[in-house]
């Protein structure tokens with residue numbers, strides 16, 4: 001089959017790789033009908049995710065048709081149309097039983113490596129390094145889905161791929177970011193990053209009752225898309241974000257702040273971003289947490305900082321004094337997608353949200369390598385890429 005394979009920083013290739021096979025009775029094989037590139041894939045593309053190997057198939061936003069089912073899987077049958085969550089979860093362990101699917105303690109065969117870095121291992125993920133299971137990803141003609149009786153959700157025939165594909169990751173992630181904010185009617189939510197995740201966070205915040213959303217980015221098309229959803233927008237390259245949020249909140253700060261940017265913010269946005277860049281480049285730091293620092297400062301006393309932008313290691317100069325002295329709450333996670341799926345699919349079915357709004361580019365899988373570059377560089381208004389094998 002054909003797939004998009006990682007060969008090093010900035011080097012994605014459309015290549016022939018072995019077809020996936022059933023390896024466990026609970027597996028299923030999916031013929032991919034649509035897949036997407038996530039901002040998290042950009043961290044791999046940019047070479048900041050450790051334990052990648054040349055030739056790894058990446059991609060974790062995937063849907064398609066079931067073409068083979070393991071003998072122990074009674075939930076799926078050949079011909080089912082499913083969306084596949086990016087988190088791989090057994091459904092039975094301590095964490096899965098409690099709804100913390102992305103904390104599954106049985107789906108990461110590389111557990112020992114992850115424990116060394118993080119103390120404990122999270123769940124395995126599709127196409128996301130040999131720290132998280134080394135599972136081949138879904139930017140491919142076919143995908144092997146482990147524990148396929150837990151993750152994939154069947155989608156109604158009436159809904160096109162474009163409306164349900166993002167249930168695999170960015171819609172639940174944006175929704176979780178807003179859910180973490182414990183929004184009370186009329187709250188003001190500030191959201192850093194108007195990429196695909198930020199866009200879903202903006203719309204979810206309004207769905208959950210936010211009165212105002214302040215959305216921060218610098219890319220004009222992304223700010224325009226945020227504005228179309230009703231957000232007030234700020235450009236971090238032109239405005240002092242702290243001052244502007246103070247102005248907009250009578251000097252109190254936002255009720256909750258969402259970091260939907262993570263470890264790769266714009267390099268020159270501020271002095272601390274430049275310093276982070278130098279430290280990472282000289283192996284003196286692992287991450288560039290400029291947005292997290294700013295989000296903490298901009299949050300009101302006893303407010304919530306919700307983090308969905310991904311970080312990898314040990315974060316420098318986080319203003320923890322500000323957080324403890326002012327009673328901030330921190331919420332963060334790789335999304336336990338399965339926990340949110342049924343509810344969000346219902347919102348799509350009821351027409352409360354049409355997730356296809358975020359798509360700007362549709363192409364074939366073969367165009368993947370060029371699309372990675374276009375998405376990374378925010379070129380020609382590119383916000384979200386969908387590929388069809």
Ligand SMILES: NC(=O)c1ccc[n+]([C@@H]2O[C@H](COP(=O)([O-])OP(=O)(O)OC[C@H]3O[C@@H](n4cnc5c(N)ncnc54)[C@H](O)[C@@H]3O)[C@@H](O)[C@H]2O)c1
Nearest residue numbers: 039040173193195196197261262265266308309310334335
């Ligand atoms: N927690 C999860 O489960 C989960 C799931 C999916 C994605 N993510 C993470 O969410 C983040 C966003 O993903 P995406 O697909 O939207 O990616 P993206 O790269 O398209 O979007 C990031 C946006 O942040 C903006 N930005 C850069 N510097 C900024 C700054 N200083 N202030 C404000 N905005 C700034 C960029 O211009 C860009 O529009 C990534 O870190 C990704 O890894 C996490």
Ligand SMILES: [Zn+2]
Nearest residue numbers: 038039040169
């Ligand atoms: Zn993702």
Ligand SMILES: [Zn+2]
Nearest residue numbers: 090093096104
């Ligand atoms: Zn589990």
